[in-house]
Amino acid sequence: xxxxxxxxxxxxxxxxxxxxQPNKLMSLIMSEGFALQALGIPSSxxxxxxxxxxxxxxxxxxxxxGAGFAVAExxxxxxxxxxxxxxxxxxxxxxAENPRIAQIAGSDPDWCAEAARHAVAAGAEVVxxxxxxxxxxxxxxxxxxxLLRDLPRVERILRAVVGAVEVPVTLKTRLGWDRESINIPLxxxxxxxxxxxxxxxxxxxxxxxxKGAVDYAPIARxxxxxxxxxxxNGDLKSAEDxxxxxxxxxxxxxxxxxxxxxxxWIFGAVRARLQGTAWRAPTLTxxxxxxxxxxxxxxxxxxxxxxxxxxxxxxSAYLEHGGLPRAETQGFMTLADPLAQLDYxxxxxxxxxxxxxxxxxxxxxxxxxxxxxxxxxAARKLGADAAPANGSAxxxxx
Numbered sequence: 053x054x055x056x057x058x059x060x061x062x063x064x065x066x067x068x069x070x071x072x073q074p075n076k077l078m079s080l081i082m083s084e085g086f087a088l089q090a091l092g093i094p095s096s097x098x099x100x101x102x103x104x105x106x107x108x109x110x111x112x113x114x115x116x117x118g119a120g121f122a123v124a125e126x127x128x129x130x131x132x133x134x135x136x137x138x139x140x141x142x143x144x145x146x147x148a149e150n151p152r153i154a155q156i157a158g159s160d161p162d163w164c165a166e167a168a169r170h171a172v173a174a175g176a177e178v179v180x181x182x183x184x185x186x187x188x189x190x191x192x193x194x195x196x197x198x199l200l201r202d203l204p205r206v207e208r209i210l211r212a213v214v215g216a217v218e219v220p221v222t223l224k225t226r227l228g229w230d231r232e233s234i235n236i237p238l239x240x241x242x243x244x245x246x247x248x249x250x251x252x253x254x255x256x257x258x259x260x261x262x263k264g265a266v267d268y269a270p271i272a273r274x275x276x277x278x279x280x281x282x283x284x285n286g287d288l289k290s291a292e293d294x295x296x297x298x299x300x301x302x303x304x305x306x307x308x309x310x311x312x313x314x315x316x317w318i319f320g321a322v323r324a325r326l327q328g329t330a331w332r333a334p335t336l337t338x339x340x341x342x343x344x345x346x347x348x349x350x351x352x353x354x355x356x357x358x359x360x361x362x363x364x365x366x367x368s369a370y371l372e373h374g375g376l377p378r379a380e381t382q383g384f385m386t387l388a389d390p391l392a393q394l395d396y397x398x399x400x401x402x403x404x405x406x407x408x409x410x411x412x413x414x415x416x417x418x419x420x421x422x423x424x425x426x427x428x429x430a431a432r433k434l435g436a437d438a439a440p441a442n443g444s445a446x447x448x449x450x
Contacts, residue, residue: 096120096305097294097322099312100252100285101155101180101224103187108144109349110366113342114312118319121153123224123307126182129158129167129195141353143174150177155224157182159194161208165216172217181213181248183225183239186258197258200229203238210246220249224285224307227270230259240274240282248280252307255286268301275302283307291318291325314369316342336374340401343370347397351390363393376400 099106099114099122111122125142133139145152154176156167168179183206185196199206214221223243228234236253243251253274255266266287275282281304288294289311298306312318317334324331334342346366351359364385371381380400387393 096281096283097319097326098122098283098305098307099319100307100309101126101182102309102313103185104365105313107141107350107353107362108146109346109353110313110316111149112146112349113346114316114319115149117316117342118321118323119308119312119316120305120319121151122149123153123155123180124176126155126157126185127167127171129156129160129163130193131163131166134167134170143171143176144353145175152176153178153180153222155180155182156213157185157190157195158209159199159205161205161212164209165212168213168217168221172219176219178220178222178249179213179217180222180224180252181209183209183223184254184258186226186260191258197226197229200226200235200239200258201233203235203242206239207242207246210243210248214247221247222250222252223248224252224254226254227257227267230257233257234270236270237274237277240278240280244278244280250281250283250304251278252283252285255284268297271303272301275304281305285309291321291331294322295325314366314371315373335404336376337401337404339370339374340397340404343367344394344397344401346370347393351393356390360388360390360393363390367393367397 097120099111099119101123103125106123106125108124111124114122124145127139127142143154152175154171154174156164156171156179158164158167164181171179182196183199185191187196190196191198194202194205199209210221210223223239225236225239227236234257240251240253251274253271255268255271256264268284271282271284282301283305284297284301284303285307288297288306288308294306294308297303306322308318308322321331321333343366347363350362350366353359354362367384368381371384384393384396387396
């Protein structure tokens with residue numbers, strides 16, 4: 053009865069053609085009787101939306117390294133912000149993204165409906181509604197997780213957006229406003245009844261934000277009470293975490309957020325773990341080559357000024373995951389020229405490929421990109437962690 057009620061309708065068709073290479077996830081979303089479980093866990097582990105991080109360059113990196121899908125950064129439904137540079141960049145997609153998933157946030161049903169139509173016109177093939185952001189400036193507009201205190205408004209927004217577009221609509225939310233008002237089972241039923249195609253749940257309340265212990269028990273109750281797929285999110289830091297939490301909750305899939313920053317290889321590790329296949333961690337040279345490509349893509353996407361700033365925070369995460377000395381991160385942070393950033397990474401790649409001999413270590417650079425004396429102790433530490441390889445080949449790979 054539930055399946056007939058909520059899924060027994062004509063297949064939803066996208067406003068724009070799907071990519072030439074069909075994606076299994078997208079094919080199932082578009083079909084009658086869609087059930088994410090039919091994918092198996094490996095294909096239903098994706099990149100969670102994160103403001104300031106899940107831009108086009110980072111989404112492409114994660115998809116290349118095994119993410120089943122990637123959700124773009126949140127876009128405000130406020131029509132006054134629709135034409136800004138930030139909103140436009142957040143609705144920029146690549147042809148290879150399949151499906152292209154936009155996320156909107158707002159508190160007015162009509163604004164949200166119009167924002168969904170705008171996202172589809174920009175190329176989105178799935179529209180995700182944010183009802184989980186805990187940031188104060190979002191909650192102060194009664195959007196994000198603030199909506200969890202107003203379920204009638206939640207229902208109006210869900211129905212308005214589903215009725216506004218001919219592409220699948222999904223929902224990302226939290227357990228509730230605080231520990232005393234966990235209402236995710238009610239929200240999930242409202243979502244199912246409104247025609248939402250999957251619900252992703254962060255295992256914390258708004259009051260917890262991103263700190264404190266996660267609680268997966270309410271998510272397990274939701275998976276047993278609705279027919280739509282449930283995705284789990286929150287503190288999934290390894291392949292073992294994803295396998296354990298999906299088994300614990302019965303979730304159809306998972307969203308990985310902060311653990312992927314500087315470490316897109318986590319998606320390949322998750323896929324291998326859940327498929328029972330072997331997985332090899334990347335070498336330092338491979339990590340640096342990926343970083344080099346990511347930084348170049350950020351420069352191209354944002355331009356020199358903004359590209360420099362975005363490159364700094366991503367590079368810091370890559371270097372920490374790669375086990376590089378703190379001096380190297382600090383050295384990169386001082387660079388004020390895109391070419392200097394790329395040259396610095398090239399030197400690290402070359403040193404990693406050579407086995408990082410102390411006398412070839414680039415050392416921190418000044419703001420123009422000129423080398424300062426290397427920290428020999430840091431160089432030796434880094435060299436001990438690196439696998440020898442051919443230097444020229446590493447440069448070509450970068």
